[in-house]
Amino acid sequence: xxxxxxSGGRVAALVVDARGLEPPEPMVRVMDALDELxxxxxxxxxxxxxxxPLFRVLERNQFAYHCELKPEGxxxxxxxxxxx
Amino acid sequence: xxxxxxxxxxxxxxxxxxFLLAAPLLALPAAxxxxxxxxxxxxxxxxxxxLAATHLITLGFIAHSVVGALMQFLPVAAGADIRQLHRxxxxxxxxxxxxxxxxxxxFLLQSAPLLKVAAALVTLVFAxxxxxxxxxxxxxxxxDATTRAVTLGLAGLAATVTLGCVLATLPGWAAAWGIAxxxxxxxxxxxxxxxxxxxxxxxxxxxxxxxxxxxxxPAVERWLAPLIVATLAVLxxxxxxELNRLPGLRELLYALLAAGLAAFGxxxxxxxxxxxxxxxxxxxxxxxxxxxxVAVALLAAAAMSAPGLAQRPWFDLLIGILMLAGFGMxxxxxxxxxxxxxxxxxxxxxxNPERHPLPHMGQIIPQRAMRWQAAAHGAAVALLIAALAWPxxxxxxxxxxxxxxxxxxxxxxxxxxxxxxxxxxxxAPA
Numbered sequence: 001x002x003x004x005x006x007s008g009g010r011v012a013a014l015v016v017d018a019r020g021l022e023p024p025e026p027m028v029r030v031m032d033a034l035d036e037l038x039x040x041x042x043x044x045x046x047x048x049x050x051x052x053p054l055f056r057v058l059e060r061n062q063f064a065y066h067c068e069l070k071p072e073g074x075x076x077x078x079x080x081x082x083x084x
Numbered sequence: 085x086x087x088x089x090x091x092x093x094x095x096x097x098x099x100x101x102x103f104l105l106a107a108p109l110l111a112l113p114a115a116x117x118x119x120x121x122x123x124x125x126x127x128x129x130x131x132x133x134x135l136a137a138t139h140l141i142t143l144g145f146i147a148h149s150v151v152g153a154l155m156q157f158l159p160v161a162a163g164a165d166i167r168q169l170h171r172x173x174x175x176x177x178x179x180x181x182x183x184x185x186x187x188x189x190x191f192l193l194q195s196a197p198l199l200k201v202a203a204a205l206v207t208l209v210f211a212x213x214x215x216x217x218x219x220x221x222x223x224x225x226x227x228d229a230t231t232r233a234v235t236l237g238l239a240g241l242a243a244t245v246t247l248g249c250v251l252a253t254l255p256g257w258a259a260a261w262g263i264a265x266x267x268x269x270x271x272x273x274x275x276x277x278x279x280x281x282x283x284x285x286x287x288x289x290x291x292x293x294x295x296x297x298x299x300x301x302p303a304v305e306r307w308l309a310p311l312i313v314a315t316l317a318v319l320x321x322x323x324x325x326e327l328n329r330l331p332g333l334r335e336l337l338y339a340l341l342a343a344g345l346a347a348f349g350x351x352x353x354x355x356x357x358x359x360x361x362x363x364x365x366x367x368x369x370x371x372x373x374x375x376x377x378v379a380v381a382l383l384a385a386a387a388m389s390a391p392g393l394a395q396r397p398w399f400d401l402l403i404g405i406l407m408l409a410g411f412g413m414x415x416x417x418x419x420x421x422x423x424x425x426x427x428x429x430x431x432x433x434x435x436n437p438e439r440h441p442l443p444h445m446g447q448i449i450p451q452r453a454m455r456w457q458a459a460a461h462g463a464a465v466a467l468l469i470a471a472l473a474w475p476x477x478x479x480x481x482x483x484x485x486x487x488x489x490x491x492x493x494x495x496x497x498x499x500x501x502x503x504x505x506x507x508x509x510x511x512a513p514a
Contacts, residue, residue: 020296020360024429024445049292049299053160073298 012044012078013037019048019074027054034063034079045077094159095170097431101500102177103152104420108492110144110184111413115489118482123475126468129400136191141408142274143184143206149416150282151180151213153423154234161289162231164220172212180209196255203252210245214238233285233309240277240313243320247273265323275407276341277316280377281309283415284348294422295367297355304351312344339388346381349374365454369418372462376410398472405472409465417461417492421454424496428503435510443506448499457491464488 014033018026030045037043045051050067058065058079066078114137118125121133128134155173158164169176183205190198221235247270251258258266292299299305319337321327328334352374356367363371380403387394394400425448432442467481 022296022361023293023426024433048296049289052163052289056160056163 013041014043015046016043017046018051019046021047026051027057030054030079031057034061037079037081039081039083041080043079045079047075047077048073050075051077094430095155095173097427097503099170099173100152100156100427101424101496102173103148103155104424105493105496105500106177106181107145107148107152107416108489108496110148110181111140112486112489112493113144113188114140115482115486118478118485123471123478126398126401126471126475126478128397129404132191132194134401136188138404138408139184139187139191141413142279143180143187146279146408146412146416147184147210148177148180149420150279151176153286153416153419154213154217154282156423156427157286157289158217158220158234162221162224162226162228162234164217164224164226164231166217166220169213169216169220172216176209176212179205183209199252203249207245207249210241214242214245229305229309230285230288233281233288236309236313237278237282237285240273240279240281240316243316244270244274244278261324269320269323271404272319272338272341273316275412276312276345279407279412280345280348281312283412284309284312286419287348287352287415290419290422291352291355291370294419294426295356295359295370296361297359300351300355304347308344308348312341315340315344335388339384342381342384345377349377349381353378365451365458366418366421369414369421369458369461372465373411373414373418376406376414376465379410380406402469402472405465405468409468414461414465417458420492420496421449424499425449428499431503432506432510435507440510443502448502449495453491453495453498457488457495460484460488460491 014037016026016029016033018029021029026045026047030043033043050069054077055065055067062082063079064082065080068076070076117133117137117140121131124131125133125137129138155166155170158166183202186198186202187206189195190202218235218238221231221238224231247266251263251266251270255263288300288305291297315337319334319341322330322333322337353371356363356371359367361367383399383403383406387399425445428448429442429445436442461484464481464484464487467477467484471477471481
Protein backbone atom coordinates (compact mmCIF):
# COMPACT_ATOMS: atom_id res chain seq x y z
CA UNK A 1 0.00 0.00 0.00
CA UNK A 2 1.39 3.44 -0.75
CA UNK A 3 0.69 6.93 -1.89
CA UNK A 4 3.76 7.03 -4.14
CA UNK A 5 6.49 4.85 -5.54
CA UNK A 6 9.10 3.72 -3.05
CA SER A 7 11.94 4.75 -5.45
CA GLY A 8 14.32 2.39 -3.90
CA GLY A 9 17.87 2.49 -2.86
CA ARG A 10 17.78 5.54 -0.61
CA VAL A 11 18.93 5.16 2.98
CA ALA A 12 16.40 6.45 5.48
CA ALA A 13 17.43 9.51 7.52
CA LEU A 14 15.48 8.23 10.53
CA VAL A 15 14.41 4.74 11.61
CA VAL A 16 11.61 3.99 14.08
CA ASP A 17 11.47 0.37 15.19
CA ALA A 18 7.91 -0.04 16.51
CA ARG A 19 7.83 -3.84 16.40
CA GLY A 20 6.26 -5.20 19.57
CA LEU A 21 4.95 -1.82 20.72
CA GLU A 22 1.31 -1.41 21.69
CA PRO A 23 -0.84 1.49 20.37
CA PRO A 24 -0.51 4.42 20.59
CA GLU A 25 3.26 4.08 21.09
CA PRO A 26 4.05 3.41 17.39
CA MET A 27 2.04 6.42 16.26
CA VAL A 28 3.53 8.68 18.95
CA ARG A 29 7.12 7.69 18.05
CA VAL A 30 6.54 8.14 14.33
CA MET A 31 4.87 11.53 14.72
CA ASP A 32 7.68 12.68 17.04
CA ALA A 33 10.27 11.49 14.53
CA LEU A 34 8.45 13.18 11.64
CA ASP A 35 8.86 16.49 13.49
CA GLU A 36 12.62 16.05 12.97
CA LEU A 37 12.47 14.76 9.38
CA UNK A 38 14.08 17.17 6.90
CA UNK A 39 12.23 17.73 3.64
CA UNK A 40 13.58 15.47 0.90
CA UNK A 41 14.53 12.76 3.43
CA UNK A 42 12.71 9.57 4.40
CA UNK A 43 11.70 7.98 7.67
CA UNK A 44 11.58 4.21 7.91
CA UNK A 45 9.11 2.62 10.30
CA UNK A 46 9.31 -1.07 11.18
CA UNK A 47 6.15 -2.52 12.68
CA UNK A 48 4.67 -5.97 13.29
CA UNK A 49 1.17 -5.14 11.91
CA UNK A 50 0.02 -3.06 8.93
CA UNK A 51 -0.62 0.38 10.51
CA UNK A 52 -3.66 1.30 8.49
CA PRO A 53 -4.98 3.92 10.97
CA LEU A 54 -1.59 5.67 10.69
CA PHE A 55 -1.88 5.97 6.90
CA ARG A 56 -4.88 8.28 7.14
CA VAL A 57 -3.16 10.42 9.74
CA LEU A 58 -0.11 10.69 7.47
CA GLU A 59 -2.26 11.76 4.54
CA ARG A 60 -3.95 14.45 6.59
CA ASN A 61 -0.55 15.73 7.70
CA GLN A 62 0.71 15.92 4.09
CA PHE A 63 3.01 12.91 4.19
CA ALA A 64 3.34 10.25 1.52
CA TYR A 65 4.20 6.64 2.34
CA HIS A 66 4.99 3.23 0.95
CA CYS A 67 4.27 0.05 2.94
CA GLU A 68 5.84 -3.33 2.24
CA LEU A 69 5.45 -6.71 3.95
CA LYS A 70 8.90 -8.21 4.49
CA PRO A 71 9.55 -11.98 4.24
CA GLU A 72 10.37 -12.00 7.97
CA GLY A 73 6.73 -11.09 8.65
CA UNK A 74 6.95 -7.42 9.66
CA UNK A 75 5.98 -4.30 7.72
CA UNK A 76 8.38 -1.63 6.51
CA UNK A 77 6.80 1.80 5.99
CA UNK A 78 8.76 4.56 4.22
CA UNK A 79 7.39 8.04 4.95
CA UNK A 80 8.37 11.38 3.41
CA UNK A 81 7.01 14.92 3.02
CA UNK A 82 4.60 15.23 0.07
CA UNK A 83 5.95 18.54 -1.08
CA UNK A 84 9.74 18.88 -1.36
CA UNK B 85 4.67 20.84 14.49
CA UNK B 86 0.94 20.97 15.09
CA UNK B 87 -0.43 17.54 14.50
CA UNK B 88 -3.75 16.64 12.96
CA UNK B 89 -4.46 13.27 14.49
CA UNK B 90 -8.10 13.23 13.44
CA UNK B 91 -9.20 10.61 10.98
CA UNK B 92 -11.37 11.65 8.04
CA UNK B 93 -14.64 10.24 9.27
CA UNK B 94 -13.88 9.13 12.83
CA UNK B 95 -16.76 10.04 15.14
CA UNK B 96 -16.82 12.19 18.24
CA UNK B 97 -15.93 10.15 21.30
CA UNK B 98 -19.53 10.20 22.55
CA UNK B 99 -20.70 8.15 19.54
CA UNK B 100 -19.04 4.84 20.44
CA UNK B 101 -18.86 5.56 24.17
CA UNK B 102 -22.63 5.90 24.62
CA PHE B 103 -23.10 2.32 23.37
CA LEU B 104 -20.15 0.90 25.33
CA LEU B 105 -21.27 2.56 28.58
CA ALA B 106 -24.82 1.22 28.12
CA ALA B 107 -23.65 -2.37 27.65
CA PRO B 108 -22.79 -3.36 31.25
CA LEU B 109 -25.80 -1.42 32.58
CA LEU B 110 -28.08 -3.54 30.39
CA ALA B 111 -26.36 -6.80 31.37
CA LEU B 112 -26.76 -5.91 35.05
CA PRO B 113 -30.48 -6.87 35.36
CA ALA B 114 -29.51 -10.46 34.50
CA ALA B 115 -28.04 -10.58 38.01
CA UNK B 116 -31.45 -9.66 39.40
CA UNK B 117 -33.00 -12.50 37.40
CA UNK B 118 -30.45 -14.95 38.82
CA UNK B 119 -31.09 -13.80 42.38
CA UNK B 120 -34.88 -13.64 42.04
CA UNK B 121 -35.55 -16.83 40.11
CA UNK B 122 -32.66 -18.81 41.56
CA UNK B 123 -32.32 -22.40 40.28
CA UNK B 124 -35.55 -22.06 38.24
CA UNK B 125 -33.63 -19.78 35.86
CA UNK B 126 -31.48 -22.70 34.74
CA UNK B 127 -34.13 -25.41 34.76
CA UNK B 128 -34.71 -25.05 31.04
CA UNK B 129 -33.58 -22.74 28.22
CA UNK B 130 -37.25 -22.20 27.33
CA UNK B 131 -38.31 -20.50 30.57
CA UNK B 132 -39.38 -16.85 30.42
CA UNK B 133 -36.56 -15.90 32.76
CA UNK B 134 -33.92 -17.76 30.74
CA LEU B 135 -35.07 -16.10 27.50
CA ALA B 136 -35.08 -12.72 29.22
CA ALA B 137 -31.55 -13.22 30.59
CA THR B 138 -30.32 -14.43 27.20
CA HIS B 139 -31.56 -11.31 25.45
CA LEU B 140 -30.19 -8.98 28.13
CA ILE B 141 -26.82 -10.43 27.20
CA THR B 142 -27.25 -10.66 23.41
CA LEU B 143 -29.05 -7.37 22.81
CA GLY B 144 -28.07 -5.49 25.93
CA PHE B 145 -24.39 -6.23 26.29
CA ILE B 146 -23.19 -7.75 23.02
CA ALA B 147 -25.23 -5.78 20.48
CA HIS B 148 -24.63 -2.42 22.18
CA SER B 149 -20.88 -3.17 22.42
CA VAL B 150 -20.55 -4.37 18.84
CA VAL B 151 -22.53 -1.47 17.35
CA GLY B 152 -20.53 1.01 19.43
CA ALA B 153 -17.23 -0.56 18.43
CA LEU B 154 -18.21 -0.60 14.75
CA MET B 155 -18.98 3.12 14.92
CA GLN B 156 -15.24 3.67 15.54
CA PHE B 157 -13.75 0.63 13.84
CA LEU B 158 -15.35 0.97 10.40
CA PRO B 159 -14.04 4.46 9.55
CA VAL B 160 -10.63 3.98 11.17
CA ALA B 161 -9.76 0.43 10.09
CA ALA B 162 -11.71 0.21 6.83
CA GLY B 163 -12.04 3.85 5.82
CA ALA B 164 -15.81 3.38 5.51
CA ASP B 165 -17.84 6.59 5.52
CA ILE B 166 -20.57 5.99 8.10
CA ARG B 167 -21.26 9.59 9.03
CA GLN B 168 -24.97 8.96 8.59
CA LEU B 169 -24.78 6.28 11.26
CA HIS B 170 -22.80 8.63 13.49
CA ARG B 171 -25.45 11.34 13.13
CA UNK B 172 -28.23 8.93 14.12
CA UNK B 173 -26.22 7.32 16.95
CA UNK B 174 -28.21 8.92 19.82
CA UNK B 175 -31.48 7.74 18.26
CA UNK B 176 -30.12 4.29 17.48
CA UNK B 177 -28.77 3.79 20.97
CA UNK B 178 -31.96 5.05 22.58
CA UNK B 179 -34.19 2.84 20.43
CA UNK B 180 -31.93 -0.21 20.84
CA UNK B 181 -31.93 0.21 24.61
CA UNK B 182 -35.71 0.69 24.67
CA UNK B 183 -36.22 -2.29 22.36
CA UNK B 184 -34.00 -4.48 24.52
CA UNK B 185 -35.83 -3.61 27.72
CA UNK B 186 -39.23 -4.04 26.05
CA UNK B 187 -38.25 -7.46 24.69
CA UNK B 188 -37.01 -8.63 28.07
CA UNK B 189 -40.22 -7.39 29.70
CA UNK B 190 -42.26 -9.15 27.02
CA PHE B 191 -40.55 -12.44 27.81
CA LEU B 192 -41.04 -12.04 31.55
CA LEU B 193 -44.72 -11.06 31.21
CA GLN B 194 -45.20 -13.62 28.40
CA SER B 195 -46.96 -10.91 26.41
CA ALA B 196 -47.26 -11.61 22.69
CA PRO B 197 -48.37 -8.04 21.78
CA LEU B 198 -45.43 -6.52 23.68
CA LEU B 199 -43.11 -9.03 22.02
CA LYS B 200 -44.26 -7.86 18.59
CA VAL B 201 -43.68 -4.18 19.44
CA ALA B 202 -40.24 -4.93 20.87
CA ALA B 203 -39.30 -7.08 17.88
CA ALA B 204 -40.35 -4.29 15.51
CA LEU B 205 -38.25 -1.73 17.39
CA VAL B 206 -35.16 -3.91 17.51
CA THR B 207 -35.57 -4.85 13.84
CA LEU B 208 -35.81 -1.18 12.88
CA VAL B 209 -32.55 -0.34 14.65
CA PHE B 210 -30.64 -3.27 13.20
CA ALA B 211 -32.04 -2.65 9.74
CA UNK B 212 -30.61 0.89 9.92
CA UNK B 213 -27.24 -0.41 11.11
CA UNK B 214 -27.04 -3.18 8.50
CA UNK B 215 -28.14 -0.97 5.60
CA UNK B 216 -26.05 2.12 6.43
CA UNK B 217 -22.94 0.20 7.43
CA UNK B 218 -23.36 -2.29 4.58
CA UNK B 219 -23.64 0.42 1.94
CA UNK B 220 -20.63 2.27 3.39
CA UNK B 221 -18.55 -0.92 3.36
CA UNK B 222 -19.59 -1.71 -0.20
CA UNK B 223 -18.45 1.76 -1.26
CA UNK B 224 -15.14 1.87 0.58
CA UNK B 225 -11.92 0.96 -1.16
CA UNK B 226 -10.72 -1.52 1.46
CA UNK B 227 -11.03 -5.15 0.37
CA ASP B 228 -9.13 -7.01 3.05
CA ALA B 229 -9.98 -9.95 5.26
CA THR B 230 -11.14 -7.72 8.13
CA THR B 231 -13.54 -5.72 5.99
CA ARG B 232 -14.93 -8.86 4.36
CA ALA B 233 -15.46 -10.59 7.71
CA VAL B 234 -17.18 -7.57 9.26
CA THR B 235 -19.43 -7.37 6.17
CA LEU B 236 -20.28 -11.05 6.59
CA GLY B 237 -20.99 -10.36 10.25
CA LEU B 238 -23.56 -7.76 9.17
CA ALA B 239 -25.18 -10.40 6.96
CA GLY B 240 -25.23 -12.69 10.00
CA LEU B 241 -26.93 -9.96 11.99
CA ALA B 242 -29.56 -9.52 9.27
CA ALA B 243 -30.29 -13.27 9.28
CA THR B 244 -30.47 -13.38 13.09
CA VAL B 245 -32.88 -10.47 13.29
CA THR B 246 -35.05 -11.83 10.46
CA LEU B 247 -35.40 -15.19 12.20
CA GLY B 248 -36.06 -13.49 15.52
CA CYS B 249 -38.74 -11.38 13.89
CA VAL B 250 -40.42 -14.47 12.40
CA LEU B 251 -40.40 -16.18 15.78
CA ALA B 252 -41.86 -13.12 17.52
CA THR B 253 -44.43 -12.00 14.98
CA LEU B 254 -45.32 -14.91 12.69
CA PRO B 255 -46.04 -17.85 14.98
CA GLY B 256 -47.82 -19.74 12.20
CA TRP B 257 -44.77 -19.68 9.93
CA ALA B 258 -42.50 -20.49 12.85
CA ALA B 259 -44.65 -23.48 13.82
CA ALA B 260 -44.58 -24.77 10.24
CA TRP B 261 -40.80 -25.04 10.37
CA GLY B 262 -40.74 -26.08 14.01
CA ILE B 263 -40.35 -23.51 16.79
CA ALA B 264 -37.44 -25.39 18.38
CA UNK B 265 -35.58 -25.80 15.10
CA UNK B 266 -36.12 -22.19 14.12
CA UNK B 267 -34.99 -20.99 17.55
CA UNK B 268 -31.84 -23.09 17.23
CA UNK B 269 -31.24 -21.56 13.80
CA UNK B 270 -31.81 -18.03 15.20
CA UNK B 271 -29.32 -18.83 17.99
CA UNK B 272 -26.80 -20.33 15.56
CA UNK B 273 -26.91 -17.27 13.27
CA UNK B 274 -26.70 -14.95 16.26
CA UNK B 275 -23.88 -16.72 18.07
CA UNK B 276 -21.80 -17.91 15.11
CA UNK B 277 -22.93 -15.93 12.09
CA UNK B 278 -23.06 -12.53 13.70
CA UNK B 279 -21.19 -12.51 17.01
CA UNK B 280 -18.31 -14.85 16.21
CA UNK B 281 -17.81 -13.74 12.61
CA UNK B 282 -17.74 -10.08 13.70
CA UNK B 283 -15.28 -10.91 16.47
CA UNK B 284 -13.12 -12.74 13.91
CA UNK B 285 -13.16 -9.70 11.61
CA UNK B 286 -12.17 -7.33 14.39
CA UNK B 287 -9.65 -9.80 15.84
CA UNK B 288 -7.76 -10.07 12.56
CA UNK B 289 -6.80 -6.41 13.01
CA UNK B 290 -6.79 -5.76 16.75
CA UNK B 291 -5.32 -8.97 18.22
CA UNK B 292 -1.93 -8.50 16.49
CA UNK B 293 -2.14 -4.72 17.03
CA UNK B 294 -3.16 -4.54 20.71
CA UNK B 295 -2.07 -7.94 22.00
CA UNK B 296 1.27 -7.86 20.10
CA UNK B 297 0.96 -11.25 18.45
CA UNK B 298 1.96 -12.47 14.99
CA UNK B 299 -0.68 -12.07 12.29
CA UNK B 300 -3.36 -14.72 11.87
CA UNK B 301 -2.42 -17.39 9.29
CA PRO B 302 -3.51 -16.44 5.75
CA ALA B 303 -5.88 -19.44 5.55
CA VAL B 304 -7.73 -18.23 8.67
CA GLU B 305 -7.83 -14.66 7.38
CA ARG B 306 -9.18 -15.71 4.03
CA TRP B 307 -11.51 -18.61 4.72
CA LEU B 308 -12.75 -18.92 8.29
CA ALA B 309 -15.47 -16.24 8.33
CA PRO B 310 -16.82 -17.16 4.85
CA LEU B 311 -16.87 -20.87 5.75
CA ILE B 312 -18.84 -20.22 8.93
CA VAL B 313 -21.42 -18.13 7.08
CA ALA B 314 -21.63 -20.63 4.20
CA THR B 315 -22.24 -23.47 6.67
CA LEU B 316 -25.02 -21.47 8.29
CA ALA B 317 -26.58 -20.75 4.90
CA VAL B 318 -26.67 -24.47 4.10
CA LEU B 319 -28.01 -25.16 7.61
CA UNK B 320 -30.83 -22.68 6.96
CA UNK B 321 -31.74 -24.57 3.80
CA UNK B 322 -31.48 -27.85 5.69
CA UNK B 323 -33.99 -26.63 8.28
CA UNK B 324 -36.47 -24.88 6.01
CA UNK B 325 -36.62 -27.09 2.90
CA GLU B 326 -36.90 -30.73 1.86
CA LEU B 327 -33.22 -31.11 2.78
CA ASN B 328 -34.63 -31.51 6.29
CA ARG B 329 -35.27 -35.15 5.42
CA LEU B 330 -31.63 -36.01 4.85
CA PRO B 331 -30.56 -37.94 7.96
CA GLY B 332 -27.59 -36.56 9.80
CA LEU B 333 -27.23 -33.43 7.65
CA ARG B 334 -28.13 -30.94 10.38
CA GLU B 335 -25.85 -32.69 12.87
CA LEU B 336 -22.99 -32.62 10.38
CA LEU B 337 -23.46 -28.90 9.73
CA TYR B 338 -23.55 -28.08 13.46
CA ALA B 339 -20.36 -30.13 13.83
CA LEU B 340 -18.73 -28.10 11.04
CA LEU B 341 -19.73 -24.90 12.79
CA ALA B 342 -18.24 -26.12 16.03
CA ALA B 343 -15.03 -27.02 14.20
CA GLY B 344 -14.84 -23.48 12.81
CA LEU B 345 -15.26 -21.99 16.27
CA ALA B 346 -12.62 -24.33 17.67
CA ALA B 347 -10.21 -23.37 14.88
CA PHE B 348 -10.53 -19.68 15.78
CA GLY B 349 -10.06 -20.46 19.48
CA UNK B 350 -7.03 -22.70 19.01
CA UNK B 351 -5.31 -20.38 16.52
CA UNK B 352 -5.83 -17.31 18.73
CA UNK B 353 -4.45 -19.16 21.76
CA UNK B 354 -1.42 -20.20 19.73
CA UNK B 355 -0.85 -16.58 18.66
CA UNK B 356 -0.89 -15.58 22.33
CA UNK B 357 1.73 -18.25 23.06
CA UNK B 358 3.89 -16.86 20.26
CA UNK B 359 3.69 -13.33 21.66
CA UNK B 360 6.67 -12.13 23.64
CA UNK B 361 4.56 -9.74 25.68
CA UNK B 362 3.55 -10.30 29.27
CA UNK B 363 -0.18 -11.10 29.33
CA UNK B 364 -2.36 -8.31 30.73
CA UNK B 365 -6.02 -8.39 31.78
CA UNK B 366 -7.27 -8.01 28.21
CA UNK B 367 -5.25 -11.01 27.06
CA UNK B 368 -6.46 -13.13 29.98
CA UNK B 369 -10.07 -12.29 29.16
CA UNK B 370 -9.44 -13.32 25.55
CA UNK B 371 -7.82 -16.55 26.69
CA UNK B 372 -10.92 -17.32 28.73
CA UNK B 373 -13.04 -16.55 25.67
CA UNK B 374 -11.04 -18.83 23.42
CA UNK B 375 -11.08 -21.64 26.00
CA UNK B 376 -14.88 -21.33 26.06
CA UNK B 377 -15.01 -21.69 22.27
CA VAL B 378 -12.86 -24.81 22.40
CA ALA B 379 -15.06 -26.20 25.18
CA VAL B 380 -18.15 -25.68 22.98
CA ALA B 381 -16.48 -27.59 20.16
CA LEU B 382 -15.53 -30.44 22.50
CA LEU B 383 -19.12 -30.61 23.76
CA ALA B 384 -20.39 -30.74 20.18
CA ALA B 385 -17.95 -33.56 19.41
CA ALA B 386 -19.06 -35.41 22.54
CA ALA B 387 -22.70 -35.02 21.52
CA MET B 388 -21.99 -36.62 18.15
CA SER B 389 -20.46 -39.68 19.73
CA ALA B 390 -22.77 -40.02 22.75
CA PRO B 391 -26.40 -40.27 21.60
CA GLY B 392 -28.81 -38.59 23.95
CA LEU B 393 -26.23 -36.21 25.40
CA ALA B 394 -27.57 -33.24 23.44
CA GLN B 395 -31.08 -33.93 24.75
CA ARG B 396 -30.06 -33.50 28.39
CA PRO B 397 -31.63 -30.27 29.74
CA TRP B 398 -28.28 -28.84 30.87
CA PHE B 399 -26.60 -29.33 27.47
CA ASP B 400 -28.14 -26.36 25.65
CA LEU B 401 -27.79 -24.21 28.75
CA LEU B 402 -24.08 -25.04 29.02
CA ILE B 403 -23.53 -24.21 25.34
CA GLY B 404 -25.38 -20.91 25.85
CA ILE B 405 -23.39 -19.96 28.97
CA LEU B 406 -20.09 -20.79 27.28
CA MET B 407 -20.89 -18.96 24.05
CA LEU B 408 -22.52 -15.87 25.54
CA ALA B 409 -20.81 -15.28 28.87
CA GLY B 410 -17.69 -17.37 28.42
CA PHE B 411 -16.81 -16.26 24.90
CA GLY B 412 -18.82 -13.22 23.76
CA MET B 413 -18.78 -11.18 26.95
CA UNK B 414 -15.18 -12.09 27.80
CA UNK B 415 -13.67 -11.02 24.48
CA UNK B 416 -15.77 -7.87 24.31
CA UNK B 417 -14.88 -7.01 27.91
CA UNK B 418 -11.20 -7.58 27.09
CA UNK B 419 -11.28 -5.47 23.97
CA UNK B 420 -13.10 -2.62 25.77
CA UNK B 421 -10.07 -2.37 28.05
CA UNK B 422 -7.91 -1.69 24.98
CA UNK B 423 -10.26 0.36 22.84
CA UNK B 424 -11.62 2.78 25.46
CA UNK B 425 -8.23 4.00 26.76
CA UNK B 426 -7.02 4.29 23.17
CA UNK B 427 -10.12 6.31 22.20
CA UNK B 428 -9.62 8.63 25.17
CA UNK B 429 -5.95 9.11 24.29
CA UNK B 430 -6.77 9.71 20.61
CA UNK B 431 -9.36 12.36 21.37
CA UNK B 432 -7.04 14.04 23.86
CA UNK B 433 -4.44 14.21 21.09
CA UNK B 434 -6.95 15.80 18.74
CA UNK B 435 -7.73 18.44 21.36
CA ASN B 436 -4.02 19.03 21.99
CA PRO B 437 -2.39 20.45 18.84
CA GLU B 438 -0.02 22.47 21.07
CA ARG B 439 1.28 19.18 22.49
CA HIS B 440 0.92 19.70 26.21
CA PRO B 441 2.00 16.62 28.21
CA LEU B 442 -0.80 14.07 28.42
CA PRO B 443 -1.50 11.45 31.12
CA HIS B 444 -0.13 8.01 30.34
CA MET B 445 -2.61 5.59 28.75
CA GLY B 446 -2.20 3.22 31.69
CA GLN B 447 -3.71 5.86 33.96
CA ILE B 448 -6.98 5.99 32.07
CA ILE B 449 -8.20 2.64 33.46
CA PRO B 450 -5.69 1.26 36.02
CA GLN B 451 -4.76 -2.42 35.61
CA ARG B 452 -5.76 -3.12 39.22
CA ALA B 453 -9.33 -1.95 38.58
CA MET B 454 -9.46 -4.12 35.45
CA ARG B 455 -8.16 -7.15 37.38
CA TRP B 456 -10.90 -6.96 40.02
CA GLN B 457 -13.59 -6.63 37.39
CA ALA B 458 -12.23 -9.46 35.25
CA ALA B 459 -12.01 -11.70 38.32
CA ALA B 460 -15.67 -11.00 39.11
CA HIS B 461 -16.62 -11.85 35.53
CA GLY B 462 -14.61 -15.09 35.62
CA ALA B 463 -16.26 -16.04 38.92
CA ALA B 464 -19.71 -15.35 37.48
CA VAL B 465 -19.10 -17.60 34.48
CA ALA B 466 -17.65 -20.39 36.62
CA LEU B 467 -20.53 -20.23 39.09
CA LEU B 468 -23.13 -20.25 36.31
CA ILE B 469 -21.58 -23.42 34.92
CA ALA B 470 -21.37 -24.93 38.40
CA ALA B 471 -25.06 -24.09 38.94
CA LEU B 472 -25.97 -26.61 36.22
CA ALA B 473 -24.69 -29.35 38.52
CA TRP B 474 -25.39 -27.65 41.86
CA PRO B 475 -28.33 -25.22 41.42
CA UNK B 476 -27.78 -23.05 44.55
CA UNK B 477 -24.57 -21.77 42.91
CA UNK B 478 -26.79 -19.53 40.77
CA UNK B 479 -27.13 -17.13 43.73
CA UNK B 480 -23.36 -16.73 43.90
CA UNK B 481 -23.33 -16.30 40.13
CA UNK B 482 -25.88 -13.49 40.46
CA UNK B 483 -23.75 -11.63 43.01
CA UNK B 484 -20.56 -12.08 40.99
CA UNK B 485 -22.40 -11.02 37.83
CA UNK B 486 -23.68 -7.84 39.50
CA UNK B 487 -20.17 -7.02 40.72
CA UNK B 488 -18.66 -7.65 37.29
CA UNK B 489 -21.11 -5.43 35.42
CA UNK B 490 -21.07 -2.66 38.04
CA UNK B 491 -17.27 -2.61 38.11
CA UNK B 492 -17.10 -2.55 34.31
CA UNK B 493 -19.57 0.35 34.19
CA UNK B 494 -17.54 2.21 36.84
CA UNK B 495 -14.24 1.59 35.00
CA UNK B 496 -15.65 2.83 31.69
CA UNK B 497 -17.39 5.80 33.30
CA UNK B 498 -14.15 6.79 35.08
CA UNK B 499 -12.36 6.76 31.72
CA UNK B 500 -15.08 8.96 30.22
CA UNK B 501 -14.93 11.40 33.14
CA UNK B 502 -11.13 11.52 33.00
CA UNK B 503 -11.37 12.30 29.30
CA UNK B 504 -13.89 15.11 29.88
CA UNK B 505 -11.96 16.61 32.79
CA UNK B 506 -8.61 16.64 31.04
CA UNK B 507 -10.05 17.88 27.77
CA UNK B 508 -11.73 20.72 29.59
CA UNK B 509 -8.34 21.64 30.99
CA UNK B 510 -6.76 21.52 27.53
CA UNK B 511 -9.39 23.61 25.79
CA ALA B 512 -10.32 26.09 28.54
CA PRO B 513 -9.34 29.66 27.73
CA ALA B 514 -6.04 30.64 29.30
